[in-house]
Amino acid sequence: MQTRSMQTREAKKWVDRAIIAVLLLMGILMLMPFFWLFSMSFRPAAEAYKMPPSFFPPSFDLSNYQTVLESSVPFLKIYWNSLYVAVLVTIGQLVTCTLAAFAYARLRFPGRDSLFFVMLIGLMFPAQVTILPIYLGYAKLGLLNNPIGLVLMGLTSSFGVFMLRQFLRSQPKELEEAALMDGAGYFKIFWRISLPQLMPALGALAIITFTGAWNAYFQPRALITSQDSMTLPIAMDLLRGYMSQGNLSVVMAAMSMAILPVVLLFLVAQKMVIEGVTFSGIRA
């Protein structure tokens, strides 16, 4: 009896090891596209189509990166647009969503719950159902082909308001009541007490918003056609023009630079990114 249970335990250990080995292999396979694109970005363009494909850079030749920066595509301008839009959208959402979340979670005023409900409905509308009027409106206002247009439409989000309100409601209220007794105004309470309480949630919201804006494709594609106003995801089509000329390595150099901020964010703040992104999924 004793030996039999030891045998099964031994067998279980081997099964465990086999599963881990399979998982490791799959994990490496999952990362292959990334290995490949980084490795390709360092290869001389002439060797881009050489087989078998290599997943590790043969050398660290930076000339492809130089080619991207010197090409006719205004890559630095496009990169700047992406940064500009993502940073401003993130700051905007942090401000507008924090203010609203404080009011919905902590203040009492007529119409509060109906307003919050109307805001929540926004979670259900896909981007496809708002894009045409925004396009027509922007055409009238001269905001087409302007990164500011992308910033304006991203300055608030139902999700951000909802997430921060839920978080604030889970925090203790006593400090605020005490401050109110001492005659502090609501703005002071917001600034001194609620904002510090919200910090962890703000970090998560900032990460979600930044990566979301950095990755956005549908709306920029509808609203922007000129190279100088593009953001990186839509400019990739433009850069693919190089592929037809065989300069795949150059496209991959551009790609490496384009995904770098999000990859770095993930490497240093893995747990926070995962928690933020999965939480943003659990929203309904």
Next chain:
Amino acid sequence: MATRRLSDLRKAQMQAGYVFVLPSILLYAAFVLAPVAITIILSFTYYDISFGADWVGFENYVRFLTEPRSLEIFWNTLRFAFLAVSFNVAVGLILALALNRAMPTFMLYFFRLAFFLPVIISAAFVAVVWSYFYSVDFGVINYYLAQLGIGQVPWLSSSKFAMTSIVIMDVWKNTGFFMIILIAALQGVPKPIMDAASMDGASAWRRFSRITLPFISPVLFFCIVFASIGALQVFESIMILTGGGPGDSTRSLSIYLVDEAFGSFELGYAAAVSVIMMILVLIITIIQIIGSRRWVRE
């Protein structure tokens, strides 16, 4: 005196409340509420940018429901959604079950990195890499298939394979999201019950189907709903891999909408397409609300 102070306080609170919600409400009204309302109105019109709108009633919807082309695209979208949702959630569940065990921290970090990195990189970027992987003559995948003695597969250029190729990339990209959510759910399965079941000699399959599955089913249900809402809106991966082709074989509703709106400037018709998409998402959301109530009750 005291009542006076109290009503002042209430008034101050009210003012503060409105001031604090004002920026988000204004922006929300301008960029969500008004556009949704306008889209719905637009969908009942023939809209010309220079001449304005003509009311046409349900004509746009009738056109969508009677044209073979739009019906094929509608069907494509549902087919993509069905395949992508099934595989994303199934693979995510298998990975979650495999990963839900004690392991050293560095390994956990590696697995999270490997399976979650594709989730947070835009499909617009990675689809460019995949389009090379899928290329017929120079593609990485066909190269390795050739090594195994399998002939060249026209991954993206044949209407027989194109949808499958897009689904494969979609699963690579998104399954990690469902994996992470399902791992969290699995960690909530009470260990004493599992231990008791294995003591009693219940097989692994029995433990899974009788204990684990019922326990995580609300989360599984959420994953299916969430995956469906995302899959119905699929846009950039198809746009970059095939642009909707060959023919219309991979065209989705989102791509059709953009083609009609910004290619043919059929804005009224495009609005009707987007309202139909909204209704699809709404139906799924309602199913979710009804379903989650039922789960909670049980």
